Amino acid sequence: MVANLIKGKEIALALREKLAQEIAAHGDRPHLAVILVGDDEASLIYDRNKQKAAIDAGMDCDLHHLSEQTSEEEVLALIQQLNEDKNIHGVMVQLPLPKHIDARKVLDHIRPEKDVDGFTPQNAGLLSVKDERAIVSATPAGILYLLKTVHQSLAGMHAVIIGRSNIVGKPLAALLLNNDCTVTVVHSKTRNLPELTRQADILVAACGCPKMVKADWVKDGATVIDVGINRIDGKLCGDVDFDDVINKAAYITPVPGGVGPMTIAMLLENTYQAYKQSKV
Ligand code: NDP
Numbered sequence: 001m002v003a004n005l006i007k008g009k010e011i012a013l014a015l016r017e018k019l020a021q022e023i024a025a026h027g028d029r030p031h032l033a034v035i036l037v038g039d040d041e042a043s044l045i046y047d048r049n050k051q052k053a054a055i056d057a058g059m060d061c062d063l064h065h066l067s068e069q070t071s072e073e074e075v076l077a078l079i080q081q082l083n084e085d086k087n088i089h090g091v092m093v094q095l096p097l098p099k100h101i102d103a104r105k106v107l108d109h110i111r112p113e114k115d116v117d118g119f120t121p122q123n124a125g126l127l128s129v130k131d132e133r134a135i136v137s138a139t140p141a142g143i144l145y146l147l148k149t150v151h152q153s154l155a156g157m158h159a160v161i162i163g164r165s166n167i168v169g170k171p172l173a174a175l176l177l178n179n180d181c182t183v184t185v186v187h188s189k190t191r192n193l194p195e196l197t198r199q200a201d202i203l204v205a206a207c208g209c210p211k212m213v214k215a216d217w218v219k220d221g222a223t224v225i226d227v228g229i230n231r232i233d234g235k236l237c238g239d240v241d242f243d244d245v246i247n248k249a250a251y252i253t254p255v256p257g258g259v260g261p262m263t264i265a266m267l268l269e270n271t272y273q274a275y276k277q278s279k280v
Contacts, residue, residue, distance in 0.1 A: 001220065001221065001247065001248065001249075001250065002246060002247060003224070003245070003246045003247075003248075003249040003250055003251055003252040004150070004250065004251050004252075005251075005252060005253070005254055006146050006149065006150060006223075006225075006251050006252065006253045006258065007254075007257065007258075008142070008146055008253055008254075008257055008258040008259055008260065008261050008262045009256075009257040009258075009261045011145070011146065011149060011261075011262065011265075012142075012261035012262045012264065012265035013261070013265075015145075015262075015265040015266075015269065016053060016056065016057055016265050016268060019057050019265075019268055019269060019272060020056065020057045020058050022272070023057060023058035023059065023272065024058055028275075029058060029059055029060050030059045030060070030089045030090070030271050030272050030274070030275035031059065031060040031061070031062075031087055031088050031089050031090070031275075032050075032054050032059055032060070032061045032062075032088075032089065032090040032091075032092070032116065032267075032268075032271045033061075033062050033064060033082045033088050033090065033091050033092070034047050034050060034051065034061065034062070034063050034064065034092055034094065035064045035066065035075065035078060035079070035091070035092070035093045035094065036063065036064070036065050036066065036094040037066045037067075037068065037070050037075060037093075037094075037097055037098055037101065038066075038067070038068040038097075038098050039067075039068060040096075043094050044065070046094070047063055047065075047094055048063065049264065050264055050267065051063050053264050053265075053268060054268055054271070057268050057272075059268065059271060059272075064078060066078075068098055070098075070101075071100075071101075072100065072101045072102060072105065072106070075093075075097075075101060075106055076105070076106065076109050079091060079093075079106065079109045079110055080109070082114070083109075083110065083111045083114060086278075088114065089114065089116075089271060089274045089275040089278050090114055090116035090267075090270065090271035090274050090275070091110050091111070091114045091115070091116070092110075092115075092116055092117045092267065093106055093107060093110070093117075095167070107119045107120060108120060108121065112135070113274060113277060113278065114274055115135055116135060116138075116267055116270040116271045116274055117135075117137060117138060117167075117267070117270075118134065118135040118136050118137035118138070118141075118171065118270065119137060119166065119167060123135045123136075123137075124166070124170070124171060124174075127171055127174045127175065127178075128174045130178045135270050135273070135274065136171065136175060136266075136270075137167055137168075137171045138262075138263045138264075138266035138267040138270060139167065139168050139172075139206075139227065139259065139262075139263045139266075140168060140171045140172035140175045141175070141266040141269070141270070142259060142262025142263050142265065142266040143172060143175075143204065143225055143227070143259060143262070144172075144175050144176070144179065145262060145266070146225065146253065146258075146259070146262060147202065147223065147225070150223060150251050151223070153180075154176065154179045154180060154181050154202070155179075155180035155181075156180065156181075156182065157181050157182070157201040157202055158181070158182045158183075158184070158199055158200055158201045158202070159176045159181040159182070159183050159184070159200065159201070159202040159203075159204065160183075160184045160185075160186060160196055160197050160199065160200035160202070160203050160204070161173055161176075161183065161184070161185045161186070161204045161206065162186050162187075162193070162197065162203075162204065162205045162206060162207045162212075162213070162239065163185075163186075163187065163204075163205070163206035163207045163208075163227070164185050164186075164187045165206070168206040168227055169185055169187075169206055170185075172204060172206070173185050176202075181202065184196055184199075184200075187207075188207075193217070194216065194217040197213065197217045197218065198216075198217060198218065198219050199219065200218075200219060200222055201219070201222055201223065202222065202223045202225070203217075203218060203219075203222050203223070203224045203225070203249075204224075204225045204227060205224070205225070205226050205227060205228055205238065205239035205240050206227035206228065206239065207228065207239050208228055208229075208230065208239065209228070209230075209239050210228070210230035210231075210232055210237050210238075210239065211230075211232075211237055211238070211239070211240065211241040211242075212239050212240075212241075213226075213239060213240040213241060213245060214241050214244050214245070215241070215244040215245050215247060215248040218245050218248045218249055219248075220248060221249070221250040222248070222249050222250065223249065223250060223251040223252075224240055224245055224249040224251065224252045224253070225252075225253050225258070225259060226238035226239055226240040226242070226252070226253050226254075226255050226258060226259065227239065227259050228240070228255065229255065229256075229260065236255060236256050237255055238253075238254075238255030238258070240252070240255075242254065242255070
């Protein structure tokens with residue numbers, strides 16, 4: 001068996017084009033504010049890509065690029081100002097933040113209605129009780145979208161998620177539970193990891209371990225979603241050993257060109273939803 005590729009890049013592009021049409025028909029411009037603290041090169045490239053994608057979709061997008069020395073109080077003050085600005089519909093803070101800044105405190109300061117990354121406890125809570133007002137974190141929302149392009153229904157499927165972070169693993173577990181999957185979340189303290197992953201109809205790798213998932217960790221015909229973004233000798237790779245697993249899975253996402261582009265598309269989608277909600 002050679003797996004079919006789930007082409008996140010193409011799917012994300014189609015989503016962004018559809019969004020651009022909706023926004024153009026609306027005749028108003030949703031406004032996203034992105035905050036980046038420090039000079040991490042990868043984060044800067046990523047945030048510039050988000051800004052370009054937002055503008056291409058017909059939104060306004062400000063990139064607040066603050067110096068590494070910016071204090072926590074200054075970041076909180078900027079968020080407060082954006083929270084109060086009626087013309088701003090979405091606020092997101094690029095992670096990781098410098099060590100002297102408490103990321104949890106900063107994220108918690110974003111007004112839940114403008115929290116387009118879905119990282120505030122309010123949005124995480126709404127997701128966990130399956131309340132449709134939840135703004136769902138972009139990466140898990142993108143993964144669900146990809147899964148639905150290849151599976152009509154996820155009901156009863158066993159999803160195994162490697163990773164329990166607040167931004168990927170946990171919200172994805174809630175989202176898949178809400179979609180009637182049977183969900184197992186595994187992490188660095190889990191025993192017999194391959195034994196568990198081999199039971200997965202849907203296997204999601206989000207652990208940041210380059211090429212950790214091998215073919216013998218995967219059930220024949222499984223759908224494998226690779227969230228990882230790693231570099232080996234400067235070359236991008238995921239948490240899945242793609243060349244090995246492609247002969248075992250039925251569907252697989254590539255890295256790059258899989259989950260990553262979906263994250264940006266869903267962030268824009270969330271911003272548009274936040275904009276529409278602000279008009280209700
Ligand atoms: P974190 O480092 O916050 O979390 C990693 C998780 O993986 C933790 O729960 C950790 O367990 C678990 N883990 C680490 N090593 C192992 C192991 N050997 N076996 C089993 N579990 C393990 O990472 P993120 O969730 O933020 O990101 C995960 C990956 O996804 C990274 O490569 C990141 O770059 C990428 N990413 C990609 C995005 C995209 O848009 N494509 C978006 C966000 C992230 P424990 O809790 O016990 O420490």
